[in-house]
Amino acid sequence: MxxxxxxxxxxxxxxxxxxxxxxxxxxxxDPFEPxxxxxxxxxxxxxxxxxxxxGMQSELRNVERLGDLAAAADMVATLAEDPRxxxxxxREDFARDPAPFERMRQDLLTASRAAADSARAGDLDxxxxxxxxxxxxxxxxxxxxxPHQ
Numbered sequence: 001m002x003x004x005x006x007x008x009x010x011x012x013x014x015x016x017x018x019x020x021x022x023x024x025x026x027x028x029x030d031p032f033e034p035x036x037x038x039x040x041x042x043x044x045x046x047x048x049x050x051x052x053x054x055g056m057q058s059e060l061r062n063v064e065r066l067g068d069l070a071a072a073a074d075m076v077a078t079l080a081e082d083p084r085x086x087x088x089x090x091r092e093d094f095a096r097d098p099a100p101f102e103r104m105r106q107d108l109l110t111a112s113r114a115a116a117d118s119a120r121a122g123d124l125d126x127x128x129x130x131x132x133x134x135x136x137x138x139x140x141x142x143x144x145x146x147p148h149q
Contacts, residue, residue: 039091045084052076053134056115060128066119069127073116076134080109101145107137 052072059065079085085105089098111133118126 039088041084042088045079045082049076049079053138056131060131061124063122063124066122066127070116070119073112073119073130073134076112077109077116080105080112101141104137104141104144108134108141111137 052075056069056072059069062069088094089096089101111130115127115130115134118124118130
């Protein structure tokens with residue numbers, strides 16, 4: 001791929017990540033105190049989600065691992081639909097607008113499905129782009145909802 005296209009792609013990915021991070025907001029529209037304690041159910045889910053998600057990063061350009069990458073992305077999508085995640089905002093102490101969390105969860109779900117589809121199609125560029133979108137949704141969500149802010 002010519003360098004100017006690589007640069008343009010990097011700019012677009014940066015803009016997408018910045019947009020995802022901006023969606024986590026600064027708190028003016030959704031004022032809240034950090035959650036008083038970590039939700040252990042959500043922590044268990046994150047412990048399950050991290051190995052497939054983080055394990056993808058070093059293999060994104062490895063055509064020999066496309067099947068494994070698709071399976072990992074499918075696992076992330078499955079966990080994004082898990083009742084522990086979809087029900088996270090139902091916590092009694094979740095005194096926040098649930099809409100931003102749901103947007104970030106949907107972003108993770110959409111991006112992980114795109115990553116799996118790209119891996120199955122052998123589209124390394126699409127896989128890389130989808131992984132970047134997955135990462136942006138994770139960072140934005142952790143920034144906004146981690147009890148250790």
